[in-house]
Every structure is written in C-alpha cells, then in structure tokens.
Amino acid sequence: MTGSGKTEVYLEAVAECLKQGRQALVLLPEIALTAEFLTRVEARFGARPAEWHSGVTMTERRRLWRMVGQGGAQMVVGARSALFLPFRELGLIVVDEEHDTSYKQEDGVLYHARDMAxxxxxxxxxxxxxxxxxxxxxxxxxxxxxxxxxxDLGARFGVAELPDMRAIDMRGQSLANDRWISEPLAQAVAARVAFGEQAMLFLNRRGYAPVTVCRACGHQVGCDDCDARMVEHRFLKRLVCHQCGATKPIPTVCPACGVAGRMAPVGPGVERLAEEVTARFPQARLAVLSSDLFGSARALKEQIGVIAAGGADIIIGTQIVAKGHNFPLLTLVGVIDADLGLQGSDLRAAERTFQLMRQVAGRAGRAEKPGLALLQTHQPEHPVIRAILGGDEEAFWSAEAEERRVSGVPPYGRMAGIILSSPDVALAFDFGGELARRDAPLRRIGAQVFGPAPAPIARVRGRHRVRLLVKAEKGVPLQAALAEWLGQLKLPANLRLAVDIDPQSFL
Ligand SMILES: [Zn+2]
Ligand SMILES: [Zn+2]
Incomplete structure (x- = not known):
C-alpha cells in the first residue's frame, strides 16, 4: 500500500472483523505506538483498544493476557510480542509498517514478526x-x-503525494571542515522558517562525531573490547561504543603517541549538526530527535507530540523520525548525507536506503502544504539515488529483485548466518573450519557453506566473531539440515554459536 491512508483502510478491515464477533490484532513498531495513534483508533471505534507494549505494567499485561484468552479483548494494538497472546477467536492480524526492521529481533530468539504473523x-x-x-x-x-x-492506495485516500525530491550535488559545494549544511539547503531552511513552517534535517548518526582522531599521529580511538571506533557524545561528555555500550572519557592526550592537545572530532553526528544549526539560525527553535537523548520511549513520544504541535522550527533527527509520525507543519526535509546507507557490503543496503530516504522524504508536506526534499549526495548518478529521486518505485523493486534472483539470495533463495564467538579467536576458527568440513548434511539438500571468515564486526565485548554463511535453494528443508549439521559437533565451553535464518543484516 502507498501512503498514510492505509490506516483508514485497515481499520475498515478491523471493523469488519469485529462485526463478525472475532478478535483483531494490530501490530506496530514500538515507537509508532503513540497516544496519537490510540486516540485515532478510539475515535474510529468509540472505545480504546487494549495495548500491549513495553510501557504497559506487568499487572496490566497479566490482566490483558487473561482477557484475550477468554475472548474479552476485541481489539489489541501492540508491539511485536503481542503475537504470542492467547487469542481465542482471532479473525485478523494487521502488520503496520511491515518493512520495519524492528520486527526482526536481532538478539535472543530469532524470529521475524511479519513472517510469524x-x-x-x-x-x-x-x-x-x-x-x-x-x-x-x-x-x-x-x-x-x-x-x-x-x-495500492492513491491520492483519493487522502494520501499526500511524495514531495518534490531533488539532489544537491556536494561535489560542487565548498564547505568548511566542520560544516555539513550546503548553501542551497541552508537557504531553503531559512525560507521555510521565515514562513512559519518546519524544516527537518536528517542524519542517521547519533552522538557528536563518529571518530576521534589524533592530529599528530592519525590514531583513531577505538573500543577496547570491540572492533569499532568510539563515538563522541558531547551530551554525555564521553566516548561511547555503539556495539557494546562501553564508555570512556574523551582523551586529551593521544593514547597511541602520547602527544597532548591534538585529539579532534571528525565527521558529523546529530549533536554536532545541532551546533551548526544553532550558529546559522540563532533565532530558530531547534529540536533534536535521537533515541539516546531521551530516557524512555514515552519521553521521546512526548517530544514528538510537542514538535507536531509546532514547538520547533528546525528538527534534527536520526532514523526514528522516519517511523510514521505526522508533522503537519513540516514542509522541507534535508538529508545531510544520502550516501551514508550505500556504504558497506550489506545485502539490503540498497533496499534500506531506498526505504529510509522515501520514508524521511515522506514526512514533508503531509498536510495541505506541498513538500520538498533535498538530498545532499556525492554520487547523484548512483542507481539507488536516481531511483529515489525519480520516484519510480516499481522500477527500483524490479531491478533489485532481479539482482537478488540472479545471485540466489533472499527472497529467492535461503540463507543462514552462523556466528561463532569466543574470547579465543583460534578456537572459533578451528571449530568453524571443522563445521565447514563436515558439510555432508548440507550438501544433501544442495546447500553450500562459505567460511569461516571474520564477521564484519570481528570483535564485540571482547569476543572474537567468526561467521559461516549457508546458501540454499528455496523450498529445501534448510532448518532440518542445519540442525543435523550443527548437531555433529559438541560446543566447547567458551564458544557460543548463534544461527540466524534469512538474516536481516550480516554484521
Ligand atoms: Zn597520536
Ligand atoms: Zn565496544
């Protein structure tokens, strides 16, 4: 479905289901479960639906669990885990924002809520x-x-068309070293603010600066336990590892060469972008929406409500702004670095960038006012950037689908990622090598195993990570073959093994 009129359409289906005396479940990503949404549902049905998410107390949950089992709760609106409620007479499941990656739990039990639904x-x-x-x-x-x-829903469902989208070719812009907002974007922001409208600057990078570097020797400060650079969070006055959460003070003396006073932040995060905005638009009211600046999902949702009501002129946001919030006054979206998601070797990089850019752009001009989205890019001729700008969704999906079909990867083939992790790197590699040699159960179903190789993030929390990838045709009994294959070897005590079927990311 296209656009925001989808809610009206699926609520029609919910009404139909309730009329037949059956129960309905609406799943939403946690962050989209706002008071605004619940009020909308209440207005439509005249009663508040039952809620199931992390903000609901344990007592409430127990009560709801019983009610659902007795067929008492007619309509439940909930996050992913609501799928496991003991519905008695379930007639309809709606998975809203079905593309959202939060439906796929990345640690612990591995299941995709969309597929489970x-x-x-x-x-x-x-x-x-x-x-x-x-x-x-x-x-x-x-x-x-x-x-x-x-x-497919068109304009007749009250769906705002996507805004006018244009690229700003950053190769033609000369910016100072610690500046990221190009002149055309700055002028567009100034014009919107002057009209009493809102402008949003999108940067999918939390913190102040992604790298802290020594200007004397070039050393980059990394996490002691992970294969990751530490991100400066000026708000916390600390360096933070986004892999494991470890923090340390921002060093004034280089830990590698011992030279003092030469450590410098490199690159932008939302906190640093906020400094630039404050300097350039001192009169504008600024709001920064980044998950780590709020203590709870509730505080974040409240701030979103304040912004929607006109409590800010310029909004700086990470990807949390992409998730279906309505900002009626917002008419301009500026993407600071549209190329960011295109880096890396993730199978889904193109798909994610395409979705994210379109969702972010879709925030602009959702009410009566037409919107504009400006994408700062160094590669305006990149196929993904061109597809985003051209708005030819079908062409993008067809090309992306064809590429995946040819290489036999999901959704046209099956894949499984096996991550072995251990404080002892040799142990992880040896075990992985032994698994790769004993691949008979996989070969029987025509599957291939690749690796062992260092995982893209090779060390997390002091554990070395080694990865094997299994590729199979669609329709073969992959799970059973994996169980037999992995069952051949006993896991040593200080080695952990995780299996991820059709992984969403390959980190
Ligand atoms: Zn140094
Ligand atoms: Zn770390």
Missing part, C-alpha cells in the same frame, strides 16, 4: 494485512508471485 494467521484461519508505504522486497516479491493480494 503470516504463519499464525494461517494456523488460526484468519486474515492478515501487511501495510506499508515502502514495502519490504520480500512482500513485494510475494505480491508479484501472486501469493499475496496487493492493494
């Missing part, structure tokens, strides 16, 4: 609706293959 619906004999303005390639492909019905 489809499975649960099949078992319960109920309907499932996957709703998104920027669907995942999996769902797009399933619709293409005729497995899912597809409903």
């Amino acid at each position: 489809v499975l649960r619906a099949a078992l319960a004999g109920c309907q499932v609706v996957l709703a998104s303005a920027t669907p995942s390639l999996e769902s797009w492909a399933n619709a293409q293959a005729g497995k899912y019905g597809r409903l």
Whole structure:
C-alpha cells in the first residue's frame, strides 16, 4: 500500500472483523505506538483498544493476557510480542509498517514478526494485512508471485503525494571542515522558517562525531573490547561504543603517541549538526530527535507530540523520525548525507536506503502544504539515488529483485548466518573450519557453506566473531539440515554459536 491512508483502510478491515464477533490484532513498531495513534483508533471505534507494549505494567499485561484468552479483548494494538497472546477467536492480524526492521529481533530468539504473523494467521484461519508505504522486497516479491493480494492506495485516500525530491550535488559545494549544511539547503531552511513552517534535517548518526582522531599521529580511538571506533557524545561528555555500550572519557592526550592537545572530532553526528544549526539560525527553535537523548520511549513520544504541535522550527533527527509520525507543519526535509546507507557490503543496503530516504522524504508536506526534499549526495548518478529521486518505485523493486534472483539470495533463495564467538579467536576458527568440513548434511539438500571468515564486526565485548554463511535453494528443508549439521559437533565451553535464518543484516 502507498501512503498514510492505509490506516483508514485497515481499520475498515478491523471493523469488519469485529462485526463478525472475532478478535483483531494490530501490530506496530514500538515507537509508532503513540497516544496519537490510540486516540485515532478510539475515535474510529468509540472505545480504546487494549495495548500491549513495553510501557504497559506487568499487572496490566497479566490482566490483558487473561482477557484475550477468554475472548474479552476485541481489539489489541501492540508491539511485536503481542503475537504470542492467547487469542481465542482471532479473525485478523494487521502488520503496520511491515518493512520495519524492528520486527526482526536481532538478539535472543530469532524470529521475524511479519513472517510469524503470516504463519499464525494461517494456523488460526484468519486474515492478515501487511501495510506499508515502502514495502519490504520480500512482500513485494510475494505480491508479484501472486501469493499475496496487493492493494495500492492513491491520492483519493487522502494520501499526500511524495514531495518534490531533488539532489544537491556536494561535489560542487565548498564547505568548511566542520560544516555539513550546503548553501542551497541552508537557504531553503531559512525560507521555510521565515514562513512559519518546519524544516527537518536528517542524519542517521547519533552522538557528536563518529571518530576521534589524533592530529599528530592519525590514531583513531577505538573500543577496547570491540572492533569499532568510539563515538563522541558531547551530551554525555564521553566516548561511547555503539556495539557494546562501553564508555570512556574523551582523551586529551593521544593514547597511541602520547602527544597532548591534538585529539579532534571528525565527521558529523546529530549533536554536532545541532551546533551548526544553532550558529546559522540563532533565532530558530531547534529540536533534536535521537533515541539516546531521551530516557524512555514515552519521553521521546512526548517530544514528538510537542514538535507536531509546532514547538520547533528546525528538527534534527536520526532514523526514528522516519517511523510514521505526522508533522503537519513540516514542509522541507534535508538529508545531510544520502550516501551514508550505500556504504558497506550489506545485502539490503540498497533496499534500506531506498526505504529510509522515501520514508524521511515522506514526512514533508503531509498536510495541505506541498513538500520538498533535498538530498545532499556525492554520487547523484548512483542507481539507488536516481531511483529515489525519480520516484519510480516499481522500477527500483524490479531491478533489485532481479539482482537478488540472479545471485540466489533472499527472497529467492535461503540463507543462514552462523556466528561463532569466543574470547579465543583460534578456537572459533578451528571449530568453524571443522563445521565447514563436515558439510555432508548440507550438501544433501544442495546447500553450500562459505567460511569461516571474520564477521564484519570481528570483535564485540571482547569476543572474537567468526561467521559461516549457508546458501540454499528455496523450498529445501534448510532448518532440518542445519540442525543435523550443527548437531555433529559438541560446543566447547567458551564458544557460543548463534544461527540466524534469512538474516536481516550480516554484521
Ligand atoms: Zn597520536
Ligand atoms: Zn565496544
């Protein structure tokens, strides 16, 4: 589905389900579960739906669990784990923002809530609706293959068209070393603010600066326990590792060469961008939306409410701003670094960048005022950037799907990532090598194993990480083969093994 009118459409389906006396479950990413959304549902149905998310007390949860089991709660609105409520008479599951990566839990139990919802619906004999303005390639492909019905919503559902989108070619801009807002973007921001409208600057980087470097010897401060550079958070006055959460003071003396006074932050994070905005637009009211600046999801949601009501002129945001919030006064979105997501070797880098840029751009001009999105890029001719600007969604998905089909990767083939982690790097490699040699159970289903190789993030919390990748055709019994393959060897005490089927990322 396209655009924000999707909520009205699936609430119609919910109404139909309730009329038949069956229960309905609406799943949303945690951050999108706002008071605004619940009020909207209440206005539509005349009663507040039951809620299931991290902000609900244990007592409330127990009560809801019982009610659902007795068929008492007609409509439940919840985060991912609401799927496991013991519904008695489930008639409909809606997965809103189905492309959202928060549906896939990356640590602990590995399941994808979207896939679980489809499975649960099949078992319960109920309907499932996957709703998104920027669907995942999996769902797009399933619709293409005729497995899912597809409903496209156009302007007649009150859906704002995507804003006018343009690139700012950064190769033609000369900016000072600690400046990231180009002249055309700055002028556009100034014009919106002068009209009493809102402008948003999007940068998907938390903290002040992604790297702290020694100007004397070039040393970059890294985490002691991870294969990661530490990010300066000026708000906390600390360096923070985004892998493990470890922190240390910002050094004044270089830990490598011992020279004092030459340590310098390099590159922008949202906190640093905020400094630039304050300097350039001293009169404007600035709000920074970054998950780490708020103690709780509730505090963050409150701040979003304040901004939506006009409490800021310029908003700086990380990817949390992409998640379906309505800012009626917002008419300009400036993407500080549209190339950021295109780096790295992630299979889904193109898909994610495409979705993220379109979602962020979609924040602009959602009410009556037309919006404009400006993307700062060093590679305006990159196929993904061109697809974003051209707005040709189908062409992008077709090209992306074809590329994946040719290389036999999800959703056209199956993959499994095996991560071995241990304080002892040799042990992890030896064990991985032994697994790779004993690949008969995999070969029987025509699957191949690659590795062991250092995982893209080779060390986290002091544990070395080694990865094997298994690639199989669609439709083969991959899970059973994996179980047999991994069951051949006993895991040594200081080695951990994690299996991720059809991984969302390869970190
Ligand atoms: Zn140094
Ligand atoms: Zn770390």
